[in-house]
Amino acid sequence: MFTGLSAFPLTPLKDDAVDEVSFTGLIKRLTAAGVDSITALGSTGSYAYLTAGERARVARLAVEHAGGTPVFVGVGALRTSYVLANVRSAEAAGAAGILLAPMSYQPLTDDDVFGLFQTITAGTELPVIVYDNPATTHFSFSTGLYARIAELPGIASVKIPGVPADPAQARERVEGIRAVLPEHVTIGVSGDATAADGLAAGCDTWYSVIAGILPAPALRILHAAQAGRLAGAAAESARLAPLWQLFAEFGSLRVTAAIAEQLGLVPEGCLPLPIRGLDGAQRRRVAAVVSEIGPAAAG
Numbered sequence: 591m592f593t594g595l596s597a598f599p600l601t602p603l604k605d606d607a608v609d610e611v612s613f614t615g616l617i618k619r620l621t622a623a624g625v626d627s628i629t630a631l632g633s634t635g636s637y638a639y640l641t642a643g644e645r646a647r648v649a650r651l652a653v654e655h656a657g658g659t660p661v662f663v664g665v666g667a668l669r670t671s672y673v674l675a676n677v678r679s680a681e682a683a684g685a686a687g688i689l690l691a692p693m694s695y696q697p698l699t700d701d702d703v704f705g706l707f708q709t710i711t712a713g714t715e716l717p718v719i720v721y722d723n724p725a726t727t728h729f730s731f732s733t734g735l736y737a738r739i740a741e742l743p744g745i746a747s748v749k750i751p752g753v754p755a756d757p758a759q760a761r762e763r764v765e766g767i768r769a770v771l772p773e774h775v776t777i778g779v780s781g782d783a784t785a786a787d788g789l790a791a792g793c794d795t796w797y798s799v800i801a802g803i804l805p806a807p808a809l810r811i812l813h814a815a816q817a818g819r820l821a822g823a824a825a826e827s828a829r830l831a832p833l834w835q836l837f838a839e840f841g842s843l844r845v846t847a848a849i850a851e852q853l854g855l856v857p858e859g860c861l862p863l864p865i866r867g868l869d870g871a872q873r874r875r876v877a878a879v880v881s882e883i884g885p886a887a888a889g
Contacts, residue, residue, distance in 0.1 A: 591660045591686055592719070592747040592776040593794045594626030595812045597801035598634040600847060601648055602856035606863070608644050610651060612856045616802065617655040619855070623805035628656055629689055629719075631664035633726050634799050634843055638693065639862035642672070646679035653684040660686035662719060666693045666727075670709055677714045687746060688714065691721035692729050700735050707739045717746035719797075723780065724751060737770035745775055749797045752781025753788045760784075760791035768792065782808075782842065783834035786827035789815035799842040800833070803850050807883070832879045844868050848876040 599616040602609045620628050630652035631637035631645055640648070649663045663685040665676035673690070680688050690710060692703045711718055720739055724730040731739075736748055750767065753760040767777055778795030779788025785796045789812065801808035807830060814823035827834075836845045843861070848868045850856040861867050868876065 591627055592717070592778070594796075594816075595801055595805075595808055596627040596629050596662065596778070596795060596797045597623075597625040597805055597808070598629045598632040598797065598799050599652075599802040600850055600856060600860065601631065601635040601637070601640065602847075602850070602860035603636075603862055604857045604860070608640070608648060609857055609860065610647075612860070613648065614651055614655045616850075616855060617652050620802065620805055621655070621657045621659045623809065625659065625801060625805050625809070627660040627662060627686070628652060629662040629664065629797065632689060632721075632797075633664075633691075633723060634802055634846060635664060636843075636862050636865075637664045637666065639865075642675055642679070645676055646683070649680050649683035649685060662687040662689050664689040664691070664721070665710075666691040666721065668693050668695060670706055673706070673710055674713055677710060677716070681714065681716060685716060687717040687719060689719045689721050689749070691723055691727050693727060694729065698729050700732070700738075703729065703731075704735065704738055707742055707745070711742040711744040714744070716744070718744050719746060719778070720748045722748065722750055733767055733770055736767060740771045740775045745772075747776040747778050747795060749778045749780055749795075750788075750793075752784035753779060753791055753793075755784065755787060757787065757790065760787050764788070764791040764793055782830075783827070783837060786811050786815060786820075786823040789823060790820045799837075799846055800830075803846050803853070803855065804883075830883065832882060836876060836879060840868060840872060845876060848873050849880055852877055852880060 602612040663680040722731040776794035779793040
């Protein structure tokens, strides 16, 4: 399950409540597109802004409407006891695995984070994805910490940040991580702009923001890489360069939400306040980029 394309959908809100109709529409869209898995309640899914009850409901909706597509559920929270409660909700929903990021207000140490994963893996039989996303959590995993955590029972995959643009450096980075992981633990790249580079460097999985709204171009990149057509994967990614630039300027969450709103997939103002999304001028730039990418991207 922990290979291929894992799409991270938004959790759209309307009137400060989860818009269940829009959310289930996004899940069905991803299943129809043929993504390999769906990761609900990742950072793109605004998990940190939702109550425990909202998260439990979203997890259940995702599994109910995903058909046979495996659903992973984000369970990160500020306290370990809250994480365990979210794990119980994911189990009850029928999740195929859980995604765990170390959340904090106070800075965390390596021992803090190892202890978190030790407790969670001991408390569930669901496979666990290690979520390294320093842009949102402000915690960076060392290669040594990957190795410590990966020895715990139940660790299935490690989601790493984007790799270096230089192919040799990218491969060196991925191979360095691979060398310290057990054979069964996959490596997943995030940072959509460098996903083609990560797949070319040997990553098994792409944990993708853009696939949650525009699965078609993401699948083209993935399939080209899987077929060994690395130049083709790079070319497909290059076609999306204007989109990657918007991600760099405004953040992937705001841009993805603007695209979803433009396509009529979610209501206007779908992000949880105080996140206000993009302004009018920025939205026009997003619309122009989506138009430039072409209608096939919106399929």
